[in-house]
Amino acid sequence: MTANTLKLFEVPKVADASRSIRHVFIRDLVVNCSIGIHGHEKQAHQRVRINLDLAVDENGQAINDDIDNVLCYEKLADGVGKIIGRGHVNLVETLAEDISGMCLKDARVLSARVRVEKLDILEGAQSVGVEIERFNSEV
16 A cells, blocks of 8 residues: 555644634543443542543634633533542543533534543553544534
């Protein structure tokens, strides 16, 4: 296969000035989480890495250097913490769905791409996990 015939994975373009869409993201947020189906995973927290990529409708609104006019990534991180704080989750897929749902509660968020990775699980692998993309049904 040549480079022309092999399509390499690339992150799709999220920000789009022609459609007034801003890309808001959180990269490599590492948290301790009670997650997993195995007995030992239910006994101790483990490190999980979370990445968020959100397409946010600017709606033609000026930012005016005012935090109320943008999607606050600190509030997103706090929301992730609250979801994790609810207690044990069996599947990374469930955690990803819960996080995407939290992100999409804000009507400005058009889509949420969420990656959840369990670290320190497979010897020789940096991480294992899932990535999902969900769209705001209100759009």
